[in-house]
Amino acid sequence: NCGGFFGPYLKFAGYDALIVKGKSKKPVYILIDETVEIKDASHLWGKDTFETEDTIKADEGKVQVLSIGPAGENLVRFACITHNKGRQFGRSGAGAVMGSKNLKAIAVRGDKRVEVADPDALEKFRNELNEKIKERLAALSEYGTPQMAGLINSSGSLPTRYWTEGYFDRLENISAETMKKRIYKRKKACFACSVACGKVSKVEEGFYSGTEVEGPEYETLYAFGPLCDNDNLESIVKANEVCDKLGMDTISAGNILAFVMECSEKGILDKVLEFGDHSGMIHLLYKVAYRKDIGNTLAEGVKKAASVIGKGTERIAVHVKGLEPPGFDPRGLKGVALAYAVSPRGACHVRHLAHRPNVTGTHPFDSKKKIDRLSYDDQPELIKKLEDFYTIVDSMILCKFITLPTVGPILWDDMANLYQIVTGIPTDVKKLIFISERINDLVRLINIREGVVRADDTLPYRFMNTPLKNGASRGEIVEKRKFERMLDRYYELRGWG
Template sequence: MLRVDLTKKRFFVEEIRDEDLKGFIGGKGLGIKILLEKLGKNVSPLSPENLLVFAVGPVEGLTFPGGAKAGVFFKSPLTGVFGESYCGGTFGPQLKLAGYDVLIVTGVSDKPTYLKIFDGEVEFKDASHLWGRDAYETEDIIKRDEDRRIQVACIGPAGENLVRFACINNVKGRQFGRCGAGAVMGSKRLKAIAILGTGKIEPENFEEYNRIREYLLEKSKTILKSLTEYGTAPMITLMSKAGALPTRYWREGEFEEVEKISAETMKKNVVKGNRACYGCPIACGKFSRVESGPFAGVEVEGPEFETLYSFGSLCGVGNLEAIVKANEVCDRLGMDTISAGNVVAFAIECFERGILGEEAVGGLRLSFGDWETILKLLPKIAYREGFGDVLADGVREVAKRIGGEAEKLAVHVKGLEPPAYDPRGIKAKALAYAISSRGACHLRHFVHRPNLVGKHAFKKDVAVDRFSHEEQVEMIVELEDFYTLVDTMILCRFVCLPVIGPLLWDEVTRLYNALTGLNVKTEDLVKTAVKINQMVRVFNVREGVTRKDDYPPERFYREPLKKGVADGHVVEKERFEGMLNKYYRIRGWDRDGKPSLKV
């Protein structure tokens, strides 16, 4: 484990105790353990005391499909609670190959700095010439000046300007996207972390490891074929057909222009090839370039489904090239596209309803579908100019600033703007968003998938009805535990999908045993995941989270979804209370959501 103090410009290498590796594995497990032990209560997220805990898992550094992610754990400046974010690309493998499972960054530098880590050597390097540069330029300059092989995680101007949903970028297309880790990095005046590792990782039981790898490779040729061919984009059409695609800031569940931004349209008009994280043959990333029109020459990795939603349906935009451009602007300036799209769409919603006037938004006229104005707003947010300075604090803070009706229209949970699934069309999503520890999130439970295919995540032949409520709570709990294990092992979700796997509980257990040489049972790993979940809740309760924070946005109760197959649906408050009570009971928490278990 490498611990870096930016204030004193010192670093320490420490061994992780064997019992901690066994008890907390890696990733999220070690992340929450370190935060609980080393981060004081009520620390301001943008103060020098906040920590950035980068952590990988036992599969890192091998060329295992879906094994190239890294996690970062911190107190979020967007939500004020536990922050976690995961990134593919090359950062995680290099950290591991340099000899570290964990990198803890604390303190604040007196001037812009970047860290250079080359195996056991750590240097604090002047980044004054990089401050103000976008993420693409920063990566290029560091590679040119240091070593073409070095891998860079860096922030753009949004991180420097403490935009609360700023992200950390890697390989010009992968991000630690959610919860504002980029703002924490900016608050420490840390522009980048550049790593080169030359170590070698060997699984303890190579034969068994190889069997699992071969199994996964074989399965991925069929089960994950669509990911390789189209990436995540097909979800945009699927969700619109399901009537649960948030459209025009959560007014509607179906987008009439969805075909203009579909996976097929992307493939035909902008996609030029595939991109992969380190050693992953699935290569679900899509490299896109606009060939003609006002955005000719714009290149980006993406857009992913979530960006097609946030700058497409949510903003009422059916212009694919404009979405590619918005994606590129966010990547370069270093902003999470889900939060950025939501905050822009929220501003449009308030403007169209007459809650915000032209004067308040700097003389702009905001309307759904107007991509030109949306593109003008994005740099204003990143540089905190004019009305952009207000939007840079996220939907919750914007709503508070405007007050009144705006607070009733704002869609967020614990301050985090939601991804592309409307809970009025998938009822289990209301609970999943509400109890997700980092705020409204699709990845902590992935419960949309069993609901969309109508099958239980883990039990063959058990059907799931997406308009059902309490019946789904046990499955949500199990999904939460499973993905806590996945995030502790640091595996990509796309190789651990509900219903189809290919890796589910037993396969992940086999993989863990092959990597570590241990012989644990699935029940042991379930217990580890439950313990880690409880610790995250303890952290959040310590930071002030109570039952009142575990609710979906009020708007979902009172405003029926319009259009599509879920037309007229709301989240029924009584049924939601039933789900929440049941969830608390299973978790062993009291009525106020406080864990009664000692951890």
């Protein structure tokens, strides 16, 4: 789920899902309407995602578009699929998969009604939901996801200077409040959402004047800000815009830049990029997307780049199963340590959102229990419960911001209720958990088939061996013995002996 409008329009066109098989000999895009048509995209190849979307809309009328940019065409391993000039299928290189098929874009047009089992109950559910949203998600609506940066920083878990520090002492220069004052221009919402957590930012003066983009979200802010030791807000907006247009995941892109910064600082790379060099960052992003010079190596992601560069950089490179982590340092959030390690696609936050209960100390499903972010106890039980919950959220294709445990507004009972209202099929929470466990088993089996096994459920050298230098988690590492104990317990809970 990338938010936006594509999903609803695919349904309005009469389809629940789309599977693209094979590879075209020349660039094409797919147009979905009453029929499915494969059309020539030679004129679109080489264009960025914004130009591609504009061109297809000009040619096809009222359509919703997914597209790739030059990064996807050039098979950058963290290329993403872009929608609506700011919404991304961001992680794991889905854009490179489209690029490998010579598939530049997918457009959908639809205006069919969607039948639901109980329309009156759905109307009531929606009205109640919107009332709860007003009460509970006001801050998200006002400031967007960057609002969480302060909390993460105060827990000493905000990744800074390429995962060496957990506290960024210049956060106020790029905080949500500063963004609201300096760059936010308007709110932007996904289909039928009353939260409108998206923020369109515009830079109106200085070196980056004229930059305009939806964002930056928290993850982009962390990746091009503290992780690169950069407090120039306008440059972060620019890096966001460049990545969105070129079609690159900002989390992985920020990680690769910061990795290069550390390698440069240590003299391993010949001064390619220094920490805080924001104009150099923008320059290098283009090189990565077009695979120019060292950009060709960096386009492979930190794991492969380190194996090419050598000189001990394998111990510097921070990734799990080849995926660069989002903005939560697991040394200060022990539940996140386990969650990153067992996530089927590597260091991912959206499978579990384990940072939230770890940072707030509030148990998502049991108000009597507290979570100690530095304790290894009870984390396996917590992670399994969170994964089970978010597996159903993902299967029902709901937004994760309206399904926040303890906040909601949609929690377990509401999901069961909603499922019945829409499908007419009776269900309850117990059944949903059973289905979720089965999905998690299946995903694990697919990974095993592809050669990803328990030994890959681990963390990078730095998290296990190098203590955080500052902040509230100063001195913390993930202790291997205690981590293994969490892993054993997690496997036991999943029944994966």
